[in-house]
Amino acid sequence: NQKSIIIGAGIAGIAAAIRLAVKGYQVEVFESNPYPGGKLSEITRKGYRFDAGPSLFTLPEQVEELFLLAGKIPSEHFDYIKLDVACHYFWEDGKSLKAYGDVNAFAEEVETKLGEPSENIRKALRSSAYIYEHLAPLFMHRSLHQWNTWVNPQALRSYLKMGKLGIFDTMNGANQKQFRQEKTVQLFNRYATYNGSNPYETPATLNIIPHLEFNIGAFFPKKGMHDITQSLYKLALDLGVKFHFNAKVEEILVEKKQALGVKVNQQEVLANLIVNNMDMVNAYKTILKKQKQPQKLLDQAKSSSALIFYWGIKKEFSELDLHNILFSNNYKEEFEHIFNKSSIYHDPTVYINITSVYKEDDAPKGCMNWFTMINVPNNQDQDWDTLIQEARKNIIAKINRILKTDIEPLIEVEEILEPRTIESKTSSANGALYGNSSNNRYAAFLRHANYSSEIENLYFCGGSVHPGGGIPLCLLSAKIMTEMID
Numbered sequence: 117n118q119k120s121i122i123i124g125a126g127i128a129g130i131a132a133a134i135r136l137a138v139k140g141y142q143v144e145v146f147e148s149n150p151y152p153g154g155k156l157s158e159i160t161r162k163g164y165r166f167d168a169g170p171s172l173f174t175l176p177e178q179v180e181e182l183f184l185l186a187g188k189i190p191s192e193h194f195d196y197i198k199l200d201v202a203c204h205y206f207w208e209d210g211k212s213l214k215a216y217g218d219v220n221a222f223a224e225e226v227e228t229k230l231g232e233p234s235e236n237i238r239k240a241l242r243s244s245a246y247i248y249e250h251l252a253p254l255f256m257h258r259s260l261h262q263w264n265t266w267v268n269p270q271a272l273r274s275y276l277k278m279g280k281l282g283i284f285d286t287m288n289g290a291n292q293k294q295f296r297q298e299k300t301v302q303l304f305n306r307y308a309t310y311n312g313s314n315p316y317e318t319p320a321t322l323n324i325i326p327h328l329e330f331n332i333g334a335f336f337p338k339k340g341m342h343d344i345t346q347s348l349y350k351l352a353l354d355l356g357v358k359f360h361f362n363a364k365v366e367e368i369l370v371e372k373k374q375a376l377g378v379k380v381n382q383q384e385v386l387a388n389l390i391v392n393n394m395d396m397v398n399a400y401k402t403i404l405k406k407q408k409q410p411q412k413l414l415d416q417a418k419s420s421s422a423l424i425f426y427w428g429i430k431k432e433f434s435e436l437d438l439h440n441i442l443f444s445n446n447y448k449e450e451f452e453h454i455f456n457k458s459s460i461y462h463d464p465t466v467y468i469n470i471t472s473v474y475k476e477d478d479a480p481k482g483c484m485n486w487f488t489m490i491n492v493p494n495n496q497d498q499d500w501d502t503l504i505q506e507a508r509k510n511i512i513a514k515i516n517r518i519l520k521t522d523i524e525p526l527i528e529v530e531e532i533l534e535p536r537t538i539e540s541k542t543s544s545a546n547g548a549l550y551g552n553s554s555n556n557r558y559a560a561f562l563r564h565a566n567y568s569s570e571i572e573n574l575y576f577c578g579g580s581v582h583p584g585g586g587i588p589l590c591l592l593s594a595k596i597m598t599e600m601i602d
């Protein structure tokens with residue numbers, strides 16, 4: 117049996133383990149944390165349960181595919197629902213709207229609440245589907261570093277449509293053109309944050325994202341987001357994958373340009389194939405530090421980070437849904453702070469994710485588990501303690517203004533995650549959530565490939581390599597990488 121080693125049990129590392137095990141490899145995973153899942157883990161405190169990282173789930177078939185590959189019926193191991201309301205949006209002037217999963221209902225709601233012609237919404241979502249149809253096969257499902265990606269009939273068809281795919285405009289620029297109302301522009305600009313980018317700089321190509329949420333759907337795993345990694349971890353165990361926890365890989369052993377194994381806990385473990393799921397920037401700084409550094413790729417600007425307060429709230433708010441957004445009064449200034457001033461705007465957009473709305477046992481009776489998050493710059497050694505203290509006050513004040521409440525006395529549990537702890541817990545460079553940002557039109561080409569062009573038998577998966585961050589793309593990175601080994 118060929119043996120493979122995987123460094124890191126993030127979602128992509130686990131997916132790679134499953135794919136290699138199905139192929140007949142003997143697989144060992146080394147994970148520095150005492151638990152699997154990386155950013156997709158959970159926190160439990162005093163009767164409250166929180167999904168620690170991702171909260172929005174799209175493209176569930178990427179998870180199901182792994183069960184199918186292993187010959188199992190997905191719904192027997194991992195179950196989820198499609199959301200009727202993708203998100204509940206609030207503004208300070210008292211306006212609010214529900215983004216219904218049904219496109220027509222959503223379009224009507226935006227017309228009623230914001231005065232945006234519903235046809236503009238339908239048109240924008242058709243255009244989003246068009247971008248997806250032409251770019252997903254190239255940029256999401258294939259390596260960008262192999263010639264056959266670029267020389268095939270599908271690629272040629274897409275070249276002919278390039279002008280219509282938003283490559284030459286920014287997301288905000290395109291949204292200003294397709295919508296009449298500033299609030300609709302703001303709502304659609306928010307999709308840039310789904311991969312940690314700035315809507316005022318990122319190309320309009322990222323208008324591909326609303327297609328995922330509306331035309332395909334937003335979903336919620338019945339047992340919470342954490343069940344995505346838990347169920348896949350169990351599947352990997354079932355397939356005979358061996359996991360080692362508290363096992364921090366210190367070096368990838370390379371001789372004569374061949375990866376031979378890893379050094380972990382002072383021991384050398386050899387294998388025919390090495391797959392790295394650790395963030396690439398930190399991997400080159402540590403476990404690959406003796407190897408040639410792809411400096412240009414490593415120097416790319418990183419995506420934004422997050423500040424999260426996990427709050428146990430001893431009250432229920434009937435106006436809140438699973439996903440809630442309390443919008444900033446000045447979106448442009450907010451992103452200016454995140455990406456150009458390395459600071460936090462005093463009026464941030466507040467995202468509140470409440471899984472107890474769907475999964476009652478995530479909070480005690482009459483209470484709610486609030487995952488309260490704002491987007492913040494990645495870690496550049498700012499004075500985080502001061503910034504976090506200030507932000508906490510501003511977030512609470514904003515929630516109080518919009519929900520007309522006094523939230524502070526209702527907080528009975530508080531845990532905090534911020535850029536420094538995101539990096540220390542998952543080794544993500546600068547605490548960025550999604551690897552490199554997509555703030556320029558070449559970003560896709562400036563992500564690390566899924567293989568090493570210098571070292572044989574060394575492959576890569578995860579949010580810091582092609583095709584990028586976020587659960588579906590991380591899962592696709594494992595797929596692209598495994599297909600390459602063929």
Ligand code: FAD
Binds near residue numbers: 124156403579587
């Ligand atoms: P990671 O989760 O980054 O895990 C890498 C693993 O490697 C870690 O477990 C780490 O301990 C391990 N490791 C590192 N170095 C070593 C070493 N030397 N030896 C052994 N092990 C090592 N995505 C979405 O799709 N939807 C969302 O709503 C969403 N929201 C997010 C919110 C937050 C707060 C965060 C943090 C992320 C969010 N994301 C979201 C992004 C998503 O979580 C990531 O893109 C994805 O989980 C990254 O998976 P990964 O496989 O790259 O590995």
